[in-house]
Amino acid sequence: MIFQDPFVGRRAHHQCANCFDERLVPVLDRSRLVSMVGRPLDGHDNSCSDVGLLVSWPVTEFDALCANDAELGQLRTSIREFLTADRDKFGWQPAVDCWLAKWDPDFSARLAEAGFVGLTIPAEYGGRGLGYLHRYVVTEELLANGAPVAAHWIADRQVAPALLAYGSEEQRRRLLPRIATGQLYSAIGMSEHAAGSDLAAAQARATRTDGGWVLNGTKVWTSGAHVAHQIVVLARTSPLDPEHRHAGFSQFIVQTSAPGITISPILLMNGEHHFNEVLFEDVFIPDEDVLGQIGDGWHQVTAELGFERSGPERILSTAILIFSAIRALGDVDDGVAADVGDLVARMISLRQLSISVARTLTDGRDAASRAALVKDLGTRFEQDSVELVADLLDYVEEQGPLRALLATARVHSPLFTLRGGTNEVLRGVVAKGMRI
Amino acid sequence: MNELAQLVDDLCSRSTGNELWRNLEDTGLARLTSGQGAGPTEAAIVLSGLARHAAAVPIAETDLLAAWLADEAGLPVPSTGQLTVAIADATEVDGRLSGSARDVPWPSSTVVLAARRADALHVGLVDAVSDGPLTFDVAVGELRTVDVALADELTRRGAWARCNQIVGALDAACEMTIAHTAERVQFGRQLNKFQAVQHSLAAMAGEIERARAATALAVAAATDYGFGHPATDYAVTVAKVAVGRAVDPVTTIAHQLHGAIGVTAEHRLWRATMPARGWVDEFGTTASYARRLGRMALAADDPWDVVVSYPAPR
Numbered sequence: 001m002i003f004q005d006p007f008v009g010r011r012a013h014h015q016c017a018n019c020f021d022e023r024l025v026p027v028l029d030r031s032r033l034v035s036m037v038g039r040p041l042d043g044h045d046n047s048c049s050d051v052g053l054l055v056s057w058p059v060t061e062f063d064a065l066c067a068n069d070a071e072l073g074q075l076r077t078s079i080r081e082f083l084t085a086d087r088d089k090f091g092w093q094p095a096v097d098c099w100l101a102k103w104d105p106d107f108s109a110r111l112a113e114a115g116f117v118g119l120t121i122p123a124e125y126g127g128r129g130l131g132y133l134h135r136y137v138v139t140e141e142l143l144a145n146g147a148p149v150a151a152h153w154i155a156d157r158q159v160a161p162a163l164l165a166y167g168s169e170e171q172r173r174r175l176l177p178r179i180a181t182g183q184l185y186s187a188i189g190m191s192e193h194a195a196g197s198d199l200a201a202a203q204a205r206a207t208r209t210d211g212g213w214v215l216n217g218t219k220v221w222t223s224g225a226h227v228a229h230q231i232v233v234l235a236r237t238s239p240l241d242p243e244h245r246h247a248g249f250s251q252f253i254v255q256t257s258a259p260g261i262t263i264s265p266i267l268l269m270n271g272e273h274h275f276n277e278v279l280f281e282d283v284f285i286p287d288e289d290v291l292g293q294i295g296d297g298w299h300q301v302t303a304e305l306g307f308e309r310s311g312p313e314r315i316l317s318t319a320i321l322i323f324s325a326i327r328a329l330g331d332v333d334d335g336v337a338a339d340v341g342d343l344v345a346r347m348i349s350l351r352q353l354s355i356s357v358a359r360t361l362t363d364g365r366d367a368a369s370r371a372a373l374v375k376d377l378g379t380r381f382e383q384d385s386v387e388l389v390a391d392l393l394d395y396v397e398e399q400g401p402l403r404a405l406l407a408t409a410r411v412h413s414p415l416f417t418l419r420g421g422t423n424e425v426l427r428g429v430v431a432k433g434m435r436i
Numbered sequence: 437m438n439e440l441a442q443l444v445d446d447l448c449s450r451s452t453g454n455e456l457w458r459n460l461e462d463t464g465l466a467r468l469t470s471g472q473g474a475g476p477t478e479a480a481i482v483l484s485g486l487a488r489h490a491a492a493v494p495i496a497e498t499d500l501l502a503a504w505l506a507d508e509a510g511l512p513v514p515s516t517g518q519l520t521v522a523i524a525d526a527t528e529v530d531g532r533l534s535g536s537a538r539d540v541p542w543p544s545s546t547v548v549l550a551a552r553r554a555d556a557l558h559v560g561l562v563d564a565v566s567d568g569p570l571t572f573d574v575a576v577g578e579l580r581t582v583d584v585a586l587a588d589e590l591t592r593r594g595a596w597a598r599c600n601q602i603v604g605a606l607d608a609a610c611e612m613t614i615a616h617t618a619e620r621v622q623f624g625r626q627l628n629k630f631q632a633v634q635h636s637l638a639a640m641a642g643e644i645e646r647a648r649a650a651t652a653l654a655v656a657a658a659t660d661y662g663f664g665h666p667a668t669d670y671a672v673t674v675a676k677v678a679v680g681r682a683v684d685p686v687t688t689i690a691h692q693l694h695g696a697i698g699v700t701a702e703h704r705l706w707r708a709t710m711p712a713r714g715w716v717d718e719f720g721t722t723a724s725y726a727r728r729l730g731r732m733a734l735a736a737d738d739p740w741d742v743v744v745s746y747p748a749p750r
Contacts, residue, residue, distance in 0.1 A: 341725070377642045
C-alpha cells in the first residue's frame with residue numbers, strides 16, 4: 001500500500017423501518033452499529049427509538065462500490081427521470097463543463113423544488129439531511145447529462161458545507177434554506193493577481209472597525225461573481241508572518257451589492273464570461289458575516305478540500321462529449337472499439353478511485369493524498385478525452401452537434417488542470433503523502 | 437484480512453521456492469478457495485501479497501484454475517502439490533480431440549487440460565510438460581465434457597488473478613522506487629528532493645491506485661456474485677484494461693528513477709517489473725479486453741450506464 005489503506009470489507013445495510021433512513025455501516029464494526037441505535041440521524045427531528053425494528057441485511061460490496069446499491073440506485077433513477085422530463089419540457093442543451101459554463105437560475109430552482117439541491121443540508125435548515133454519497137450520485141448524474149447547474153453549484157457544493165462546519169447558527173438559519181431552494185448564488189474569492197498556486201501570498205486585507213471589518217484588495221478568476229448574491233472572501237486579518245505564512249487569514253461573506261465593490265469581466269479566450277476581477281475598496285462587512293473564526297481562514301479553506309478534489313466534477317466535465325460521440329458511432333472496426341474501451345476503462349477506474357476516496361472521507365478518515373490523485377488523474381483524463389473524441393469523429397456521419405461540443409471543450413480544456421489547484425501543486429501533495 | 441496479509445508477509449520473509457510452497461500448503465493458503473472454503477477476497481489478498489514479495493509459486497494456477505476446473509469436471513486431482521492448466525482450442529476428428537496449448541503457466545507434475553470447442557469444453561488430466569507447447573491427441577471419451585461457459589470463466593479467473601498479482605508487483609516496484617529515491621544522493625541532494633522526481637513518483641502512485649480501485653471492483657464482484665456472473669465479467673474486463681494500461685508507465689518510471697542499477701540482474705527491481713510485464717499478456721491481451729469493453733459501451737442504450745455498473749438486466 002502506498003497510502004493509508006481504506007477500510008475494505010463487507011458492509012451491511014442498516015435501515016430504520018420508521019424513518020426510512022438507511023446507512024451503510026461496516027459489519028465488522030459492531031460498536032458503530034450499536035452507537036447508531038437510538039441516536040438521532042441527520043435530518044430527523046425525532047430520535048429514532050424503535051430499536052426493535054432495526055434490521056441489517058447484506059448489500060453487495062459491488063453495488064456499494066458502484067454507488068448503486070438499493071437506496072442510491074433509487075435516487076439515481078429519480079434524478080434521471082427528473083432530468084429527462086425537465087429537458088423535454090424546457091429544452092436545455094447538454095453542455096461540456098456545465099458546472100462552470102451553464103448558468104440557469106430557473107433550472108436550479110426546479111432542481112431544488114424536486115429535492116435535488118441541498119442534499120447534505122440537515123432538514124432543520126431546509127435540506128434533505130442525506131449523506132455525501134447521495135450528493136455524489138446526484139452530482140454525477142447532473143454532470144453526465146451536461147445539465148445547467150452553474151447557478152447554484154458553488155453555494156451547494158462549497159458554501160453549504162463550510163457553513164455547516166464553521167458558520168454561526170444565525171448564518172445557517174439565514175443562508176442554508178436559500179441554498180437548499182437553489183436560489184442563493186455564491187462566488188468564492190481566493191486567488192489574486194500575485195497569488196495563484198501560492199495562495200498564501202494573498203494580500204486582500206480586512207481591518208477592524210466598529211461592529212465589523214473593512215475589506216480592501218482585489219480578487220481574480222472569481223467565477224460567477226457578476227451574477228452572484230455573495231462572495232466568500234479569504235483575506236488577511238493579521239500581517240504576514242514569514243515564519244507562519246498560513247496564519248492570519250479569515251473568511252468573510254460579502255454581499256455583491258455592498259458599496260465599494262467593482263466587478264469587471266475577465267473573458268475566456270472565446271469571449272465567454274465566467275471569470276471576474278473583483279475590486280474591494282473600503283467595503284464594510286458586519287461582524288455577523290465573518291465566517292468561522294478570525295485567524296482560522298487557512299484551515300477552514302483547506303480542511304474540506306478532499307471532497308472537492310476527488311468529486312465527480314474532476315472526471316466528468318467532458319462526459320457529455322464522450323457519450324455523445326460513442327452514441328453517434330455506427331459500425332466500427334476492432335481498433336475503434338478498443339479506443340472506445342480504453343476511454344471508458346479510464347473513466348470507470350477513475351470513478352472507482354473517486355468513490356473509494358468518497359467512502360473513506362465519509363467514514364471520517366484521511367484521504368488527502370488519494371483525493372489529490374483523483375484530481376490530477378481525473379482532470380488529465382478530461383483533457384485527453386477531448387482529442388481522443390476528436391479522433392473518433394472520422395467514424396461519425398452527423399458531426400454537427402459533436403463539433404459544437406468539441407469546440408467548447410477545446411476552449412475549456414486548459415482550465416481542467418488549473419482550477420482548484422494546479423496539477424503540479426497536487427503532485428507535490430501526492431509525493432509528500434508517499435512518505436518521501 | 438490484515439491477519440491474512442500479515443501471514444503472507446511472514447511466510448515470504450521466512451522462505452522462498454519449494455520451502456515457501458510447503459509452508460503455503462501447511463497453512464492452507466495453497467488451496468484457499470478449492471480446499472479451505474475461502475472466497476475471492478481472501479484469494480486476492482494472498483495473490484497480491486505473494487506478488488509483492490516476488491514469490492515464485494503457482495497459487496493462482498493450482499487453486500483458482502486447475503483445482504476448480506477439475507472439481508467442476510468431477511476429476512480427482514492430488515490434494516497436495518502444484519497444479520496447472522493448459523488451455524487450447526481443440527478439433528475433433530473421428531472421435532479424437534487434438535490441439536496444442538501454448539504458454540502453459542507453471543508446467544508442473546499435474547496438468548489439467550481445458551480443450552475448447554465451439555459448443556463444449558473437454559477437461560482431462562495430462563502428463564507433465566516441459567517448456568514449450570503441450571500438444572494432445574486423445575479420444576473424446578477420455579475427457580470429461582462440461583458447459584462451454586466454464587471455458588470463459590476459466591479465462592476470467594486467470595485474468596482476475598493476474599490483475600491482483602500485477603497490483604502486488606507494482607506496489608513492490610513503487611516501494612523500491614520510494615526507498616531508492618530517498619537513499620540515492622546526486623548533486624548533493626536526495627533524488628526525492630527534486631520536483632521532477634516527485635512528479636514522477638506521483639504519476640506512478642496515480643496509475644497504481646487507479647489499477648487498485650478497478651481491481652477492488654473485480655474482487656468485490658467475484659466475492660458477491662461468483663466468477664460466472666456477468667457483473668464479474670464486466671468488472672474483470674474493466675480491471676484487465678485499467679491494470680494493463682498501468683503496467684507500462686509504472687515499470688518505466690520505476691526503472692527510470694532507479695537509474696542503471698535497476699536494469700541489472702543483481703538488483704531485485706526486475707523481480708517486480710518483469711513478472712508484471714509478462715502477466716499483462718496472459719488470459720487475453722489488454723487490447724482484447726479494451727475491445728470487449730468498447731463493444732459493451734457501443735451496444736449500450738447509454739454508455740454512462742456502462743460506466744456506473746454492469747449494464748445487463750438484473
